[in-house]
Every structure is written in structure tokens, then in C-alpha cells.
Amino acid sequence: MPDATTTLPRPAQAGTSPPGEMPGERPIISVRDFNFFYGKNQALHEVALDIPERQVTAFIGPSGCGKTTLLRNFNRMNELIDGVRHTGDITLAGRSLWDPALEVIALRRLVGMVFQRSNPFAKSIYENVVYSLRICGLRDRALLDEAAERSLRGAALWDEVKDRLHESALGLSGGQMQRLCIARAIANRPKVLLMDEPCSALDPIATARVEQLISELKKEFTIVIVTHNMQQATRCSDQTGFFYLGKLVEFGTTAKIFTSPSEKRTEDYITGRFG
């Protein structure tokens, strides 16, 4: 619907931004005229937005508003569900996600994902972290070791697990498991890290650690995070998009969305009047 996009400044065409711009200014993901359907049910209406590189972009909105649906399109995860279809396009670094030359496997190596509930595999901590490298065919022990340490350090978990890398990942605490899943997602150095309510199953202390981690990780990765927690969005994101009933109501810097939203619905939501 047109009103969803009118509040947005018309984004520049992807790939036309001048080279040499500061990181954070160039969009890495661009969504254009995007509609998404589960069978007959339309979950997203005419969404358009640009996600800047090496920043944290948060999607907020009440349950069922489409924010997770959009997130799961960025790595084409929705295609595991029968009867989905879309119109419009999403580009990653100027290239359509549905470009026939871009295999979905390759896409998912560029766009990592952390899920709402941590999902470590029934393997050792080490094997969990290097899983993506193993399936790429990497066998070199030294390279695997190096990647495991780098990723676990990156996920602020190394010091806690370095002495038990070969024990089952399932003996970790909930917060550690979620950080392990982050380590696993960054092991093959994706460009983008998608996080689908990564703290919703964690206690406040574990949540604080993951949030701290997010601000560390944005130095290297572009992060898109879906959250129900508005404090979380203000604490760790640079850009915020507010979704309601499958439409992107407002998208802008987090400071603006939370201090002077231009839309009444945004204001109602962030002040807790509904949702």
C-alpha cells in the first residue's frame, strides 16, 4: 500500500552510490516494492527500505506484523515453507537474492542467522562452531582451530569454553548456547548477520552480554535484529524500522524513531499504547 512508503525518503537505487563512501552509509541490503504471501495470506505489503552496511538495524512491531518474515527473506529461509511467494525484489550488495546464478547455499554463507531459541547441534562445542566450514569442505586442522578460536572470541565465549571445546555443546547454559550459535554463524565470516529475537529466551544478564556483543560485532558485520524489546532496540541499534500489519510504517535512525516519530502509530506503539 502506498502510504507505507510515503514516509520513507525514496532510497537511492542500489549499486549507484558513489564508491569510497564511509562504511555505514552504503546500503548492503535494499528492499524494493516487496510483497510476500503465505498461500493466500499476504504477510508483507510493498515494503521498501535500505539497510546500511556495518550498522545495527532493528525491526520492531507487534507479533504478526511481518518483521520476522522480512528477516527470513534475507537468507531465503521462508522458502522452506510450502506455498510462499513474493513480488518485488531484495538485493544484497546490488545483486538480487533470487538471481538464478546465486545459489541459495551461497547466499546463506553470506547472510548468517541467529535464531530466537538457541539451536546448537548434538556435537561438541568445537564442531558446532566449525560446522559451516566443514560443510564447505575445509579439512585443514590449523585453519579450523584458528576459525574456532576467532569465532568464539568474537562471540565473547572463548574464555568460558576454551578448556572444554570438545565437550558437548548441550552442556552449556542458555546464554552460552546462544553465544555459541552466534560464534557458529560468524565462523565463515558472512557479510550480514540476521538475529531473530536472539535474547527472548535469555535472562537479563545473558541478554546484556549478547547486546554488548552486538555492538562489538557491528564493527565487522551488518546486523539486522528483530526484537520485541524496545529498550533493546534503543540500546543497540542505529536504525529502526517499525512494522505494523505487514507494512513498514516508519524507518529511520533509532534516535529519531524513539524521540520524534513522524507517524502516530509508531508513537502509540513505542509509548506502549498498543501492541
Next chain:
Amino acid sequence: MTTDKTNSGGIEGSVARRLPDFFRWITALGAVSAVFVLGWIFWEVFEEAKPALEEYGLGFLTGAHWQPNRDRYGVLPFLVGTVATAVIALLLAFPPGLAIAIFLSEDFLPRTAREFVRFVVELLAAIPSVVYGLWGIFVVVPLIQSLGTWVTERFGHLPFLSGPAYGNSLLTAGVVLALMVLPTITAISRASLVAVPRTLREGAYALGATRWEAILGVILPTAAPGVVAATILALGRAMGETMAVAMLIGNSSRLSWSLFAPSGTLASLLANQFGEAEGMQVAALMYAALVLVALTLAVNFAGEAVLRYTERRTAGIR
């Protein structure tokens, strides 16, 4: 354990308040009687086997001759036959059984077609054992007979393939047993594969895994306890199966290592001889029954141990 007081909250009257206790006693009774019956069976078999236990001792297990007319009883040929047929059955049934389970747990077929195939496979378990035996006599026996003749002529110098080839043989019983345990392996493996949380599958896909990488590297290891349980149940079933085996194995008490030689299992021995047995033969048969029970119990204990081990490795996922 205390009864849940909140359950009867708001309801007046002692009957309503006692209801939870009442149900607890009924369930306890069921549980206790199951244990009691198991003990009873064991005790009864043990009592009946006593004369043979005292007479033959452990030599019964290693004796290779079963000659009722001379009161010589050794159960080794049947022990070998029991283990061999069960192992053959598992070797033949496990690969296709697991393959079917994986096929049916993925979305290769539309849901209705999948459900239909699943139903048909599980229907295999509903066919009475005696019908399997009859089918075996008409189909598998001639097949094994001609296969055996061909094989033993060429590879007869190998002890496992030595001739002469009989239609009623160890292999025949193993092949039919494989069909009988296939639905057990498939049904339980499929259930545990389906129970693998979707988040794990998505986790693997999100890291760029292909479908087969996800299945072999993540889903199957997570479902391993269920697959192990399926295999143990199948093994137990194969070792205890009586009717079809008695109809197909040839019921020989001669110890032979050839796949194409007639053999016997503990269960088929009991079924064949118990009706006409008297005196020491009854005791010897009860001793054989005791061995069979001990064998299946040992398999179940071993299975339980393996199951716990694999479960510990995958605990906390669900």
C-alpha cells in the same frame, strides 16, 4: 509425590478430593502387576527348568547335540541359529528401514502420499506371523533354493556358503524376519526423525547446508537415540519370533555355519518340540526358554545402555 491440591479446588465432597488418590492407586496397581507378572514368568520357567539346570549345568549352553532319545541336550546350535537369523534380519532390514524413515520424514512426497506410504509400511507389522511363514514357503523358499544352488556351486569352499543348499534354511528365515522387523525400524526411526526440532534443521540450512548435509550431519545424529531404540526393538522381535521361523528354517538341530543349511532357533525349538515332550525333555526345553529370555533381556539391557549413552549426548535439545 504429593497429590495436586489445586485440582480439586472449588469442588466440595470427599469423593472429588479422593479422586486423584484413586487414580494414582489404579496406575500404581497396573505398574506393580506388570513387574509381578514378569517375575512370575521368570520364576515359573526357572522352576520347570530346574531338573535340566541341575543335570546339565552350563554345559547345556556349549553342547552341540540335541538328542531327546538319548537324553542328551545341548542348546548351542539353536543359540547360534537365534543370533544368526536375528543378525541377518537386522543387516537386511536396517539400511532400507532407515532409508524409508528418512524418505518419509522429509517433504519429498506430498503429505497425503507420504501418509499413505507410511501407513502401508506400518501395515507390514499387522500381518500375522503365520501368513509371513506361508508366503515364505511359497515365495522365499524356492527363491533361496535356486539362489543357494547357484552360490554353493561357485563359492561352496567358503564355510558360510557351503552346500548342499536347502530352501528351508538360515537365510530364508533371516530374509522373512527382515521383512517382519522392517516396519519396527521404519516407524520408530521416522518418529524420532520427525521429532527433531525444526530449529535444528533451519540452523543447518542457515549455515549453508544442503538438504543431505543437514540430514546426515545434524538431523540423523539428533535422532540417533530413536534409531538405536528402533534397532534394539527390532533385534528383540527377530530373536523372539517363532511361527514364521519355525515354518521356514528347516528345524535342524545340527550345528552348521552355512547360510543355506537348515537350522533352528530357540523359539522354533520350543514351538516344535514342546507338544510331544515329556520328562527331562520338558525340563531341557524350559532351560532353553530360560536361555531365550536371558538373551532377549541381555539385548534389551545392552540396548537401554546404548540408548542412555546416545540420549545423554543429545540431551537438552528438545
